Amino acid sequence: MITATKPFSPPLEMFQDKVSEIFKNKWFTNHGPMVTKLEQNLKKYFNVPYLVLVSNGTIALQIAIKALELKGEIITTPYSYVATTSTIIWENCIPRFADIDPITLNIDPLKIKEQITSNTKAILATNVYGYPCDFDEIKAISNEYGIPVIYDNAHGFSTKFKNSDILNFGDISTISFHATKLFHSVEGGAIVCQDEKTYKKLLLLRNFGHTSPNTFDGVGINGKMNELCAAMGLVNLNFAEEICKKRKSQWLFYKDKLSDYPINSMNYNLTEIDFNYAYFPIIFESETKLLNVIKHLEKNNISVRRYFNPSLNTLNYIPIKDECPISEDISKRVLCLPLYHDLTVEEQNLILTKIKEIC
Ligand SMILES: Cc1ncc(COP(=O)(O)O)c(C=O)c1O
Incomplete structure (x- = not known):
């Protein structure tokens, strides 16, 4: 798992x-x-x-x-x-x-x-x-x-x-x-x-x-x-530096392996920014595609997170409704790939293989 x-x-x-x-x-x-x-x-x-x-x-x-x-x-x-x-x-x-x-x-x-x-x-x-x-x-x-x-x-x-x-x-x-x-x-x-x-x-x-x-x-x-x-x-x-270093290499690994695929990941401008590479979100072309990928990953014992979903302006306790079409759209199509210190390169490769089987 x-x-x-x-x-x-x-x-x-x-x-x-x-x-x-x-x-x-x-x-x-x-x-x-x-x-x-x-x-x-x-x-x-x-x-x-x-x-x-x-x-x-x-x-x-x-x-x-x-x-x-x-x-x-x-x-x-x-x-x-x-x-x-x-x-x-x-x-x-x-x-x-x-x-x-x-x-x-x-x-x-x-x-x-x-x-x-x-x-x-x-x-x-x-x-x-x-x-x-x-x-x-x-x-x-x-x-x-x-x-x-x-x-x-x-x-x-x-x-x-x-x-x-x-x-x-x-x-x-x-x-x-x-x-x-x-x-x-x-x-x-x-x-x-x-x-x-x-x-x-x-x-x-x-x-x-x-x-x-x-x-x-x-x-x-x-x-x-x-x-x-x-x-x-x-x-x-005591381990902060080691954790951050590993996270960066895992993030760059995903980024590199997804570069020839029609899957959107983040393209950050890092001018003047020393980034922590904490999460690896990917954005699919449609919610249907995202749901198919999640189903396929789950069948293969890989869990991912719809992070962030839903768009917060749509929560049922919001007193004044504000429309936010970009957030509403992206939050339906985004998921974060597993990313944590113990995640191995083999596991990252398996996750990518399973995603590519659907995309
Ligand atoms: C953006 C954001 N704000 C606030 C929180 C709340 O933090 P905590 O879980 O420590 O209460 C979280 C937690 O995941 C978060 O992701």
């Missing part, structure tokens, strides 16, 4: 050593030494001014929206994982969708501009598959209209733009360390911001609003990462 994703598993003894330390300390959660160390190490790894670890990438988005005190419409991308939209609704804001660029699959700045009204309070954009949004254009819009930008950078571990980590863009940027991500802490996430005032707010929001054991400032939530997850993160960080 070839699965769509598989978590990176570090040597068990390395994780066991950390777990032994946790048991010795008897400190399982509430900002223990593992979380503190992982926060320091990731801050250094990303070279960001402020970083707050949280329990997952979804709560990271919720806390980001809370920290910016957003109430009203947020312009967002229809092409992302459901959490990008559901967090907006969960925080009692209204998502307004701006369609995507058909080449990068990221939100199109021109479409953002078309959606701006006096009700617009912010932009929430995803760096889809780890590829940066058009940061310069989005920054110009943000400045022109005086609205903040949140980047959902769940996929973007270790991508750089103009030599700066991708997390350094926007007012707030979030990341997921879910087990399926390039770098993971089983469950986990982080929020990055650029100023101390926002950082202090993030700390309060993550921890029930505690300013001391018996005093509170505002409504907070439990967004804390626990020590076991942080331990996994600390161990996995």
Whole structure:
């Protein structure tokens, strides 16, 4: 069986050593030494001014929206994982969708501009598959209209733009360390911001609003990462470079082998971008073709993921319907090929052979 994703598993003894330390300390959660160390190490790894670890990438988005005190419409991308939209609704804001660029699959700045009204309070954009949004254009819009930008950078571990980590863009940027991500802490996430005032707010929001054991400032939530997850993160960080290197070679292998086939894969412009090659999406000519390929792969014990599907503007709980024809079309025809650290060249070849049998 070839699965769509598989978590990176570090040597068990390395994780066991950390777990032994946790048991010795008897400190399982509430900002223990593992979380503190992982926060320091990731801050250094990303070279960001402020970083707050949280329990997952979804709560990271919720806390980001809370920290910016957003109430009203947020312009967002229809092409992302459901959490990008559901967090907006969960925080009692209204998502307004701006369609995507058909080449990068990221939100199109021109479409953002078309959606701006006096009700617009912010932009929430995803760096889809780890590829940066058009940061310069989005920054110009943000400045022109005086609205903040949140980047959902769940996929973007270790991508750089103009030599700066991708997390350094926007007012707030979030990341997921879910087990399926390039770098993971089983469950986990982080929020990055650029100023101390926002950082202090993030700390309060993550921890029930505690300013001391018996005093509170505002409504907070439990967004804390626990020590076991942080331990996994600390161990996995030792392998980050190796994981990224392998991912790039696997990505380029797929790209090369598909080059003589009528199958669309991503043609990224990598000028000024140090890309993380986290996912390998392919886009078929029709949904029927995609469904036939999935059926054939499943018959051969290969599972793939329709990622992203559906287009988020079509979710049944969206209060205002916005049409996004590009996202609606692509999300019906896209799937991500298996891509994870343990995937072998033989498995990649088998996947490609089976796809080519249908295409
Ligand atoms: C684009 C995007 N945003 C948000 C999330 C949510 O992250 P988490 O699963 O850590 O809550 C994910 C997770 O897969 C994602 O892909």
